[in-house]
Amino acid sequence: MTWRPIEKPAAVRRSANLVDYEKTCREFDWPAQRQALSGLPAGRGLNIAYEAVDRHAAGPDAQHEALRFLGSDETVCSWSYAELAGQTNKFANILRSLGIARGERVFSLLGRCPELYVALLGTLKNVSVFSPLFSAFGPEPVRQRLALGDASVLVTTRALYRRKVAPIRDQPQLPLDRAPAPSIRP
Numbered sequence: 001m002t003w004r005p006i007e008k009p010a011a012v013r014r015s016a017n018l019v020d021y022e023k024t025c026r027e028f029d030w031p032a033q034r035q036a037l038s039g040l041p042a043g044r045g046l047n048i049a050y051e052a053v054d055r056h057a058a059g060p061d062a063q064h065e066a067l068r069f070l071g072s073d074e075t076v077c078s079w080s081y082a083e084l085a086g087q088t089n090k091f092a093n094i095l096r097s098l099g100i101a102r103g104e105r106v107f108s109l110l111g112r113c114p115e116l117y118v119a120l121l122g123t124l125k126n127v128s129v130f131s132p133l134f135s136a137f138g139p140e141p142v143r144q145r146l147a148l149g150d151a152s153v154l155v156t157t158r159a160l161y162r163r164k165v166a167p168i169r170d171q172p173q174l175p176l177d178r179a180p181a182p183s184i185r186p
Contacts, residue, residue: 003070049088049124057085069114077114084121091122098153102127105149109133109142109156109164119155128152135160143168 018024038055039046053066062082069077079087100106106123108130110116116132123130131149133142142164146154156165 006065006068047124047127049121053081053088053121054085056081067114067117069112071113079114084118087118088121088125091118092125095122095126095128095153100126100128100152103129104152105129105131106153106155107131107133107146107149107151109135109137109154109160111135111157111160113157115155135164137164139164139167143171 034046037046037051040050056062056064056066057080063080065078066081066084067077067079071077095106106119106126106128108116108119110119110132120130120132131145131151133145137145145151154165
C-alpha cells in the first residue's frame with residue numbers, strides 16, 4: 001500500500017529547527033522561550049496539552065489535521081485539532097470522574113494507536129503524570145512498574161489486559177482499585 005504523504009504548504013515549510021547547537025546553547029533564554037508560548041487562558045499558567053492542541057483548536061487551525069494514524073490493517077484515522085481537543089477533554093473528564101487528582105500517576109499499556117495520544121494529552125490536561133509502559137513487557141514487569149510507580153489508573157486494550165494485567169490483577173501491592181473507565185473511542 002502506498003500512502004499519500006502529508007504535505008505542508010510552502011508558507012509553513014521551514015529549514016531545520018536546530019542548525020547550530022553551540023550557538024543555540026549560548027543564546028538560549030528561558031524567559032524568551034516562555035514568551036513564545038500562549039499560556040492558558042486568563043493567565044492560569046502553562047500546560048503542554050493546551051500548547052500542543054487546544055490553542056490550535058480554538059483558532060483558525062481548528063479544522064486542520066492534528067493527528068493521522070495509519071493502522072497495520074491499512075485503516076486511516078485522522079483527527080482535526082478540534083476533534084483531538086474534544087477527545088482529550090473527554091479523557092481528562094473521565095480521570096476527574098474517577099477522582100484522579102493533580103500529580104497522580106496514569107499509566108498506559110498501549111501499542112501505537114490514537115488512544116495513546118488521547119490518554120497522554122488528556123492526562124496532562126488533568127495535571128496528572130503520564131507513564132507509558134512498553135507493550136512487550138510481560139505481566140511481572142507490568143506489575144512491578146505499576147506498584148513502584150504508585151499507579152492510580154492503567155489505560156490499556158482488552159487484548160493487553162487479558163495477556164498482561166489479568167494474570168497479576170489479584171496480586172498484592174497492585175494499585176488500581178477503581179472501576180474501569182468507559183471507552184474513549186469516537
